[in-house]
Amino acid sequence: MDNNDRSNLNQRISVDCVIFGFDFEKLNVLLIKRKSPENGRLNQFSLPGDLIFETENLEQAAIRVLHDLTGLKDIFLEQLGAFSVDRHSNEEDRIWLRAVREQPEAHVITVAYYALVNLTSFELKPAYFASSASWQPIDEINSLAFGHMNILNNAHKQLRTKLKIQPIGFNLLPEKFTLSQLHKLYEVIVGKALDKRNFRRKLIKLQIVKKLDEKQVDVPHKPSNFYAFNTENYRKLVEDGFDNFGF
């Protein structure tokens, strides 16, 4: 796909991606500033996204946006749903749309996806739809362009709900991780303190992590053991109709 050939865009349908990343402290979201002919015109942050090409389907478009921004393929990706783009409430958004879109007044709908990535595994790349990109802690994001705040809130809620049902949180961690990192991840997303012992007991019972023969080094405390996600057992659980991760 030649991303510079922008003549073949569907002017009515876009995708936007809520990309979550975990830095072992906070839950972060990847935000961009959108490119505009007159630079600096769109000052608010927004979610990464783009109109779709006529030749691709929705998921392909979302994968393209993710790949252009992160260089990654095979990312955990799930659709959130379709949203009407807010064209009316914000003057700055309207100016941007008039400057960039062929049909600035058209009723556009955007299909939102959320993605989970291990943010230590790559560097952000410039993308043709973004003039800048950065990670921001989700609890510090107060407003976004184009009604993206609504999409972000939806994504956050969906992540919380889903995490309780399926162990998708592993997608936010590196291949090797400590149980404390996983524990912290759950506390941050679920939004409350979880008992350390009960948390570990549950993981052991479900057998979805396997202990590796490797420990932390150079830490000023008792070194933590590394674990890996046990894909095999996870598949079995899902097949058996397991539907409550239960934290």
Place this chain on the structure above:
Amino acid sequence: MDNNDRSNLNQRISVDCVIFGFDFEKLNVLLIKRKSPENGRLNQFSLPGDLIFETENLEQAAIRVLHDLTGLKDIFLEQLGAFSVDRHSNEEDRIWLRAVREQPEAHVITVAYYALVNLTSFELKPAYFASSASWQPIDEINSLAFGHMNILNNAHKQLRTKLKIQPIGFNLLPEKFTLSQLHKLYEVIVGKALDKRNFRRKLIKLQIVKKLDEKQVDVPHKPSNFYAFNTENYRKLVEDGFDNFGF
């Protein structure tokens, strides 16, 4: 909205509705045959749906389709997500699209909704997008036009998942119902037998039904008491972060 003025349609975006109804025996879905200039050309059943008007948003379009077909407003309605319309795999679908659409080859996406209705509360009305409409048991539906089978399977799965988390099943019943009817509803949707005593105990504990001072009449067995959904307590439960209806 004048539904006969079809000049103002967005040719790229449609909505489709999976309307579930419960007849106290089986879970049913409302299917239609789509209108076509040459009558009888589209023989497969499909989900009710339509292109959206430029002047309405997605949810408004879904509400319009539901209202035109059932005469009902204030229906339980939830978005499932966006799907690419399958334009290629079926010859009959292509013929219909060429006969009816201004841009038959356009990449159309459809946003699917599912709705829960009490099917005893209304008669089906003819709608301008349907030449016929009928209820069909979900387990007897094997194929649908336009890739709607995929949407239906998604909706069914979502209904099952959601029913375990929130007591949305009440939307499928009349205002007054017996516990046996509710019990049967859960068995049919969850897809397995549920213990009668445990089921009732749970309802009582959650306090989401209230016993009415009224019984069945003219039944050849011990008459069952009628119950109603306790909206008040349900709201409290949801606010308290209740997220497991637990069957």
Place this chain on the structure above:
DNA sequence: GCAAAAGTGTTCGATCTACACCCATGA
């Protein structure tokens, strides 16, 4: 009185919750 569905309690095992101390390491 018979057929048909309504309604009702108890026991046992599994799971969840709450809670506090010793351990291994680097500085």
Place this chain on the structure above:
DNA sequence: TCATGGGTGTAGATCGAACACTTTTGC
């Protein structure tokens, strides 16, 4: 030796699963 986070077990409460008989009605 101190500061830091890692790692571990138990008891009590709650919840879920399994199970069978009596009641009320129409015919």
